[in-house]
Amino acid sequence: xxxxxxxxxxxxxxxxxxxxxxxxxxxxxxxxxxxxxxxxxxxxxxxxxxxxxxxxxxxxxxxxxxxxxxxxxxxxxxxxxxxxxxxxxxxxxxxxxxxxxxxxxxxxxxxxxxxxxxxxxxxxxxxxxxxxxxxxxxxxxxxxxxxxxxxxxxxxxxxxxxxxxxxxxxxxxxxxxxxxxxxxxxxxxxxxxxxxxxxxxxxxxxxxxxxxxxxxxxxxxxxxxxxxxxxxxxxxxxxxxxxxxxxxxxxxxxxxxxxxxxxxxxxxxxxxxxxxxxxxxxxxxxxxxxxxxxxxxxxxxxxxxxxxxxxxxxxxxxxxxxxxxxxxxxxxxxxxxxxxxxxxxxxxxxxxxxxxxxxxxxxxxxxxxxxxxxxxxxxxxxxxxxxxxxxxxxxxxxxxxxxxxxxxxxxxxxxxxxxxxxxxxxxxxxxxxxxxxxxxxxxxxxxxxxxxxxxxxxxxxxxxxxxxxxxxxxxxxxxxxx
Numbered sequence: 001x002x003x004x005x006x007x008x009x010x011x012x013x014x015x016x017x018x019x020x021x022x023x024x025x026x027x028x029x030x031x032x033x034x035x036x037x038x039x040x041x042x043x044x045x046x047x048x049x050x051x052x053x054x055x056x057x058x059x060x061x062x063x064x065x066x067x068x069x070x071x072x073x074x075x076x077x078x079x080x081x082x083x084x085x086x087x088x089x090x091x092x093x094x095x096x097x098x099x100x101x102x103x104x105x106x107x108x109x110x111x112x113x114x115x116x117x118x119x120x121x122x123x124x125x126x127x128x129x130x131x132x133x134x135x136x137x138x139x140x141x142x143x144x145x146x147x148x149x150x151x152x153x154x155x156x157x158x159x160x161x162x163x164x165x166x167x168x169x170x171x172x173x174x175x176x177x178x179x180x181x182x183x184x185x186x187x188x189x190x191x192x193x194x195x196x197x198x199x200x201x202x203x204x205x206x207x208x209x210x211x212x213x214x215x216x217x218x219x220x221x222x223x224x225x226x227x228x229x230x231x232x233x234x235x236x237x238x239x240x241x242x243x244x245x246x247x248x249x250x251x252x253x254x255x256x257x258x259x260x261x262x263x264x265x266x267x268x269x270x271x272x273x274x275x276x277x278x279x280x281x282x283x284x285x286x287x288x289x290x291x292x293x294x295x296x297x298x299x300x301x302x303x304x305x306x307x308x309x310x311x312x313x314x315x316x317x318x319x320x321x322x323x324x325x326x327x328x329x330x331x332x333x334x335x336x337x338x339x340x341x342x343x344x345x346x347x348x349x350x351x352x353x354x355x356x357x358x359x360x361x362x363x364x365x366x367x368x369x370x371x372x373x374x375x376x377x378x379x380x381x382x383x384x385x386x387x388x389x390x391x392x393x394x395x396x397x398x399x400x401x402x403x404x405x406x407x408x409x410x411x412x413x414x415x416x417x418x419x420x421x422x423x424x425x426x427x428x429x430x431x432x433x434x435x436x437x438x439x440x441x442x443x444x445x446x447x448x449x450x451x452x453x454x455x456x457x458x459x460x461x462x463x464x465x466x467x468x469x470x471x472x473x474x475x476x477x478x479x480x481x482x
Contacts, residue, residue: 017150021157022266028164029259032179033321037170039256041176042325043239043248046255048119048180050235051111052127057224059096059131062217063089064138070213071142079203084140084210085135086200093132100124112239122180126187133191136198145197152194159186191352196281223358226365230395231373234388256321257328257335260310263340267306289413296347297416301463303343304427305334306461312434312452315445329388333431338389339397346399351407360410364403368395419467424464430455 032042067085072452100107101121108117108231140149229236235255239247292395310317311333318329345364352360372395405461407413434455438448 004043004086017146017153019266021153022262024154024157024161026259026262026266027437028161028257029262030320031164032323033256033325035174036176036179037174038249039252039324040246040248041252042256043250043252044113044116044119044176045179046250046251047239048113048123050232052123054225055124055127055237056131057221057228059093060089060134061092062220062224063213064134065220066213066217067135067138069216070209076209077203077206078205079201080204081209081213082135083200083203085213086198086404088210089132090133093128096131097125098434100128116177119176119180120272121454122184122219124179126184129187129191130418133194136194139198139316142393146362148197152190152197155193156186156190160190198212207434219362223362223365226362226369230365230368230372230392232387234376234392237373237376238380238385238388241376242384250384253325253328254331255327255390257331258389259403260314260329261332261335261339263310264303264306264336264343267303267343280371292347292350292413293415295345296413297419297467299343300340300420300424301467303340304332304423305456305459305463307333307340308427308430308452308456310336311431313449313458315449328385331385332391334393338393338396341393341400345396345400345403348403348407351403351411351413355411357410360403360406362400365403368399371395371398401447415454426459430459 032045036042063085067081071077071081104117104121104124105114107124108114111120113119135425137149137152139219140146140152160182163185164179167178216477235251238251238254242250244250314329315331316330318326349361349364352358372391375387375391375394379390434452437451
């Protein structure tokens with residue numbers, strides 16, 4: 001019981017720090033869109049951060065998972081496993097950083113930043129430092145030091161926000177250079193603070209251990225690259241595929257409006273931190289399949305609630321970004337549905353994790369990557385960022401359906417499709433009513449939000465009556481009992 005309490009406490013600390021960090025980082029979106037001089041500047045930020053997300057997966061090459069795998073095996077010496085992983089990641093990251101500095105101009109030319117090679121140098125060196133730091137951070141988790149882990153993660157977020165405020169607001173430096181400078185300064189300080197807690201003590205570098213770790217970890221790289229490309233390929237390819245002269249401006253609009261829908265992603269992330277330990281803890285329970293089915297049902301129910309809330313109050317949420325970006329707000333509902341499908345796919349993915357058939361995860365990710373790539377190449381030159389968000393929607397819809405149908409054959413789970421279907425139809429009906437009124441009965445934003453509020457109350461009333469009675473709430477539930 002004490003171990004379960006410790007697991008729950010650690011999970012809460014890790015999860016809460018991640019969610020708080022993502023929320024605080026989310027606050028940089030309005031700062032950038034209001035402070036940067038042009039929409040094209042935010043397009044540069046969007047594109048380069050997409051590249052760094054992909055590079056981070058490549059530069060860590062699955063070693064974090066490999067470290068956990070071998071450090072917890074009794075036939076391996078944990079200090080030697082850590083020192084091996086530590087020195088390996090340090091060497092590869094340092095080598096990559098040196099290459100970037102040496103060849104920053106050719107790289108910048110290839111990526112479309114010939115006049116700003118310093119952008120590439122700063123951010124690619126930053127991602128090299130981040131790649132190295134993944135092993136020390138993994139070591140903190142291995143040592144069960146969640147408070148130090150969370151504090152250092154939040155330190156980076158606060159430093160990054162602080163430097164951005166200093167340069168962009170206080171000093172009025174409304175240039176992309178200072179966005180990247182803020183990031184590299186915050187990363188450097190965080191890493192310097194991390195090292196005293198995680199310097200290898202004992203153990204030795206073991207080439208045999210490294211060989212085994214690489215054999216285990218490198219196949220995960222394929223899955224990781226395919227997965228991250230499904231999330232970032234739209235922002236990486238856009239400048240190469242869009243035929244208009246304002247490619248970076250259009251990418252900036254797309255990237256900013258994509259961020260408006262991030263409240264759904266933050267909910268999905270919070271759900272993951274709460275749900276994943278729960279699922280694996282319940283795996284030995286005979287009733288676990290019912291628990292998985294209930295978790296899926298409630299995830300979908302509350303995802304729809306958030307989706308409706310963001311859409312009905314989009315006239316308020318739009319102020320997250322500058323008015324220069326508002327022309328792209330019509331993609332927000334599509335992005336919200338994409339996040340819903342992505343979250344459902346995540347929940348469905350547990351069947352192949354629990355049956356040790358993780359190859360299916362690689363298959364689904366690769367299928368999604370092909371769909372994304374084809375739709376991007378065909379669509380972006382014709383319809384711009386509409387093809388970008390549409391490709392993500394189709395990608396996650398397809399792999400969600402594939403995972404469901406194959407999973408039901410491999411490891412059937414009795415999902416409550418009837419209830420899920422009812423909520424889906426209710427959500428679609430409420431959206432149809434809202435958009436019909438908005439399209440055919442033009443009125444000011446406050447009246448529209450009042451109508452949206454009524455529709456949201458209808459959804460909440462159905463929810464509380466059918467599946468979530470208020471009497472079941474802690475503390476206040478007693479006031480709703482009959």
